[in-house]
Structures are given as structure tokens and as C-alpha cells.
Amino acid sequence: MQQLLQMYxxxxxxxxxxxxxxxxxxxxxxxxxxxxxRHMLPAMEAIAQPLxxxxxxxxxxxxxxxxxxxxxxxxxLCALLRSVTPPSAGAAxxxxxxxxGGHPCVQMLDKLWDTFAxxxxxxxxxxxxxxxxxxxxxxxxxxxxxxxxPLVHKLIPQVCxxxxxxxxxxxxxxxxxxxxxxxxxxxxxxxxxxxxxAYQRMTQATFTLLNGDGSQLKLxxxxxxxxxxx
Numbered sequence: 001m002q003q004l005l006q007m008y009x010x011x012x013x014x015x016x017x018x019x020x021x022x023x024x025x026x027x028x029x030x031x032x033x034x035x036x037x038r039h040m041l042p043a044m045e046a047i048a049q050p051l052x053x054x055x056x057x058x059x060x061x062x063x064x065x066x067x068x069x070x071x072x073x074x075x076x077l078c079a080l081l082r083s084v085t086p087p088s089a090g091a092a093x094x095x096x097x098x099x100x101g102g103h104p105c106v107q108m109l110d111k112l113w114d115t116f117a118x119x120x121x122x123x124x125x126x127x128x129x130x131x132x133x134x135x136x137x138x139x140x141x142x143x144x145x146x147x148x149x150p151l152v153h154k155l156i157p158q159v160c161x162x163x164x165x166x167x168x169x170x171x172x173x174x175x176x177x178x179x180x181x182x183x184x185x186x187x188x189x190x191x192x193x194x195x196x197x198a199y200q201r202m203t204q205a206t207f208t209l210l211n212g213d214g215s216q217l218k219l220x221x222x223x224x225x226x227x228x229x230x
Contacts, residue, residue: 029083082139103147169224
């Protein structure tokens with residue numbers, strides 16, 4: 001892995017296409033998935049570090065922050081969160097994962113939480129950036145299964161708040177991913193109040209958006225929101 005990390009760092013100054021960088025990180029993630037459990041998170045952090053540094057520098061720039069560059073960084077981080085899959089991750093109570101603090105992708109996403117919040121604060125109006133941001137959450141949830149559950153308690157209220165500020169349809173979709181995974185029958189458990197409040201808040205925000213100014217309905221102006229809310 002150390003040799004691969006050196007190779008990866010050597011590619012950073014190169015003029016590669018965004019899709020090539022995503023493929024590179026997906027390949028590194030495959031190798032990380034074969035490592036001993038205790039080495040996985042440090043390896044992920046080493047891969048993510050240049051991307052997080054670039055994101056932070058862009059977001060903190062007092063002049064302009066390029067949404068396309070932010071979106072490209074998010075897409076690469078998404079490839080990491082989507083592709084690291086420990087062989088035993090399918091087991092809901094895997095003792096190795098539990099002994100190492102849970103699924104490494106959930107731990108990695110938790111470490112990225114403040115950075116992702118800063119992305120929204122700076123580029124909440126960009127539908128492309130928000131779509132890429134939600135993909136990070138979505139693919140981590142689908143990759144990690146039940147190990148993602150501890151993050152749902154803070155993710156859902158955050159996404160609801162974002163939707164009331166900037167009603168992108170991807171926020172509705174993200175809530176739906178969590179509902180589909182954890183909201184069915186006995187699986188909902190202590191998440192029921194969180195989901196109930198989210199449904200109420202997002203319903204109110206959606207109908208406020210679609211009602212427009214009261215004289216002209218905005219239903220046809222927001223087809224993605226209508227689709228994902230339905």
C-alpha cells in the first residue's frame with residue numbers, strides 16, 4: 001500500500017481526466033478492501049488527504065470557489081466511500097468490524113462531516129455540487145448496510161435543514177434512501193421520530209416551493225422535486 005500511495009501522490013500534479021482519477025481511487029479502494037481491518041481506515045485517510053486539503057483550500061478562498069473543482073473532489077471521495085468493502089462487511093454483527101470501530105467507510109464519512117457541511121455552506125445553490133455531495137452519503141449507506149445506521153440520526157435532520165434552504169431534489173432522494181434502508185416495519189426502531197419529523201418538514205418545504213407565490217403554481221417548474229417527493 002505504501003508503494004501504491006507513492007504512485008497515487010505522483011499522479012496528483014498530472015493533467016488527468018476526472019473519470020481517470022475516479023478509476024484510480026476505485027482501484028486503490030479495492031486494494032484497501034483486502035488489507036487487515038486495522039489498516040483500512042489509515043489507508044483511506046491517506047488517499048483522502050490530498051482531496052480534503054484541496055477542498056478545504058478551495059472552500060476557504062476569499063475570492064471564488066470553483067464549483068466544478070469541488071464537484072470533482074466529491075466524486076473522487078465518493079469512489080473511495082463506495083468501493084472499500086471489507087470481506088466480512090455483510091455480517092451485521094461482524095466482531096472484527098465492531099472491534100475496529102465499525103465499517104471504515106462510516107468512520108471515514110464521519111471524519112469528513114464538517115468538510116461536507118462546508119461544501120453546502122459555500123455551494124448550496126449548485127445542483128451539481130449537491131448531487132455529488134448526496135452521492136457520497138448515498139453510496140456509503142448502500143455500501144455499509146446496517147453499519148450506516150448510527151449516522152442516520154444526524155444525517156436526516158441535516159438534510160432536512162439543507163432542503164428548507166435550497167430545495168434540491170437530491171436531498172429528498174437522500175432521505176428516501178435512508179427510509180428504504182431503515183424505515184421498514186420493525187427495522188425503524190428509535191428512528192421513527194426522526195423519520196416522522198423529516199417527512200413533515202420536507203412536505204411543508206415541498207408544498208411551499210410548489211405553491212409559489214399563491215397566484216401561479218410552480219409544479220411544472222420543479223419536476224425533479226415532484227418526482228422525488230412522490
